[in-house]
Amino acid sequence: MQESESIFDVVIVGGGIVGSVLAASLKPSGLRVAIVETQPLDVVTQRKRAYAMSLLSQKIFQGLGLWSEIESASGKYRNIQLSDEDFSQVVRFRPQDLHTDFLGFSGQHEAMLTALQKTLATSEQVQWFCPARVMGVSYGADAATVSLTTVDSGSLQIQARLVVGADGARSPVREGAGIGTKGWKYWQSCVTFVVEHDAPRNDIAFERFWGTGPMGVLPLPGNRCQIVWTNPHAEAQRLKSLDDASFLAQLQPFVKPLGQVRLVGDRQIFPVQLMQSDRYVKERLALIGDAAHCCHPVGGQGLNLGIRDAVALAQILTEAYTQQKDIGQLPVLRRYERWRKLENLLILSFTDLLNRLFSNRFLPIVLLRRFGLMLMSAIAPLRLFALKLMAGQKGKQPDIAMSVE
Numbered sequence: 411m412q413e414s415e416s417i418f419d420v421v422i423v424g425g426g427i428v429g430s431v432l433a434a435s436l437k438p439s440g441l442r443v444a445i446v447e448t449q450p451l452d453v454v455t456q457r458k459r460a461y462a463m464s465l466l467s468q469k470i471f472q473g474l475g476l477w478s479e480i481e482s483a484s485g486k487y488r489n490i491q492l493s494d495e496d497f498s499q500v501v502r503f504r505p506q507d508l509h510t511d512f513l514g515f516s517g518q519h520e521a522m523l524t525a526l527q528k529t530l531a532t533s534e535q536v537q538w539f540c541p542a543r544v545m546g547v548s549y550g551a552d553a554a555t556v557s558l559t560t561v562d563s564g565s566l567q568i569q570a571r572l573v574v575g576a577d578g579a580r581s582p583v584r585e586g587a588g589i590g591t592k593g594w595k596y597w598q599s600c601v602t603f604v605v606e607h608d609a610p611r612n613d614i615a616f617e618r619f620w621g622t623g624p625m626g627v628l629p630l631p632g633n634r635c636q637i638v639w640t641n642p643h644a645e646a647q648r649l650k651s652l653d654d655a656s657f658l659a660q661l662q663p664f665v666k667p668l669g670q671v672r673l674v675g676d677r678q679i680f681p682v683q684l685m686q687s688d689r690y691v692k693e694r695l696a697l698i699g700d701a702a703h704c705c706h707p708v709g710g711q712g713l714n715l716g717i718r719d720a721v722a723l724a725q726i727l728t729e730a731y732t733q734q735k736d737i738g739q740l741p742v743l744r745r746y747e748r749w750r751k752l753e754n755l756l757i758l759s760f761t762d763l764l765n766r767l768f769s770n771r772f773l774p775i776v777l778l779r780r781f782g783l784m785l786m787s788a789i790a791p792l793r794l795f796a797l798k799l800m801a802g803q804k805g806k807q808p809d810i811a812m813s814v815e
């Protein structure tokens with residue numbers, strides 16, 4: 411076992427998309443960055459998943475110089491449709507509402523993370539520790555010390571002015587720092603899978619609400635869609651365990667607009683939760699992405715929020731470093747918390763309300779939500795507000811997004 415010590419400005423724990431966006435956004439700052447990731451890089455990268463990505467996330471990738479690479483592997487949707495079971499009123503969002511060419515894109519995990527890793531590989535300021543597991547962090551007056559074990563070098567200690575927890579919903583970094591959370595687990599799980607379909611519906615994303623939970627359909631290149639099908643836990647488990655033919659027979663009536671569908675790859679299942687950390691920061695520590703908050707996948711917001719956290723934190727750290735401030739001190743980090751915590755809470759509450767209103771068969775609620783859909787269809791400013799909220803156009807915009815057309 412080898413003991414050694416390296417000194418960085420920032421140690422990011424978690425090399426998923428959110429941690430990697432932070433590292434890429436810090437590239438121009440001159441700060442020395444370490445990324446610690448517990449899984450081998452190819453395992454982290456090759457998750458077969460796609461996410462609904464907002465126009466703001468697209469601008470952020472553009473600002474990082476990665477958009478053209480990500481774009482070629484993404485489905486872009488020009489329309490978003492919201493509907494409630496078989497109720498005839500469909501809310502339609504169109505690009506002319508925002509004066510844009512499209513309303514969002516289906517970002518494939520592998521394409522986004524590969525692009526991020528490529529740009530990080532060209533930076534001398536960034537060092538990966540991977541696969542490596544964080545065993546503990548001690549927070550001192552001038553620096554934090556991260557103890558880790560790696561397969562190649564055994565035990566290591568690395569020091570930094572700031573540790574960032576980008577280590578996902580169960581965040582060992584958050585727990586180790588004694589930061590509590592508020593929230594609840596939903597009664598639902600999501601079954602996610604990709605289908606090939608006959609109908610040429612390649613530019614429409616739709617979310618259809620059923621009494622058991624929403625179904626989100628995201629277009630992917632080549633007449634394929636990623637589907638997130640939310641159901642109570644037991645029903646989701648049953649759907650996951652069906653053989654392909656029985657599963658498709660159950661699915662087909664729910665996805666009539668896609669025509670005949672065929673499964674591509676495996677089905678995965680995710681229990682879902684709402685969670686907000688009591689604090690996003692403490693002296694020498696900041697939390698970003700799922701380590702700081704989680705929301706119901708309805709509306710496809712979680713990763714988009716995490717990316718916003720990452721670029722907001724990068725902007726604040728860069729400014730502080732330029733002004734020769736200690737980037738791990740609480741007054742600097744509190745600026746990040748003030749920027750992001752309330753904005754995230756707003757989206758968390760919105761997705762919770764949507765799920766509770768729509769995953770419900772109580773007649774007065776059914777009537778209320780159908781009235782709501784009619785209002786949203788009829789009143790353009792209401793529709794525009796909801797669209798801008800989901801597109802990331804509400805709240806403080808990060809400089810990196812403002813710098814691109």
Ligand SMILES: Cc1cc2nc3c(=O)[nH]c(=O)nc-3n(C[C@H](O)[C@H](O)[C@H](O)COP(=O)(O)OP(=O)(O)OC[C@H]3O[C@@H](n4cnc5c(N)ncnc54)[C@H](O)[C@@H]3O)c2cc1C
Nearest residue numbers: 424426428448461462577578699700707710711712713714
């Ligand atoms: C069914 C479903 C559908 C979703 N759809 C969407 C969508 O359409 N749009 C959207 O925006 N969001 C969506 N989300 C949310 C999105 O998946 C998450 O918000 C996002 O993946 C969180 O990214 P992250 O980088 O913060 O965390 P993660 O992706 O969990 O990454 C954390 C990383 O930290 C590493 N790690 C953990 N512990 C350690 C340790 N001790 N040491 C070192 N490394 C460690 C892990 O290996 C991992 O690589 C969805 C979520 C679900 C469940």
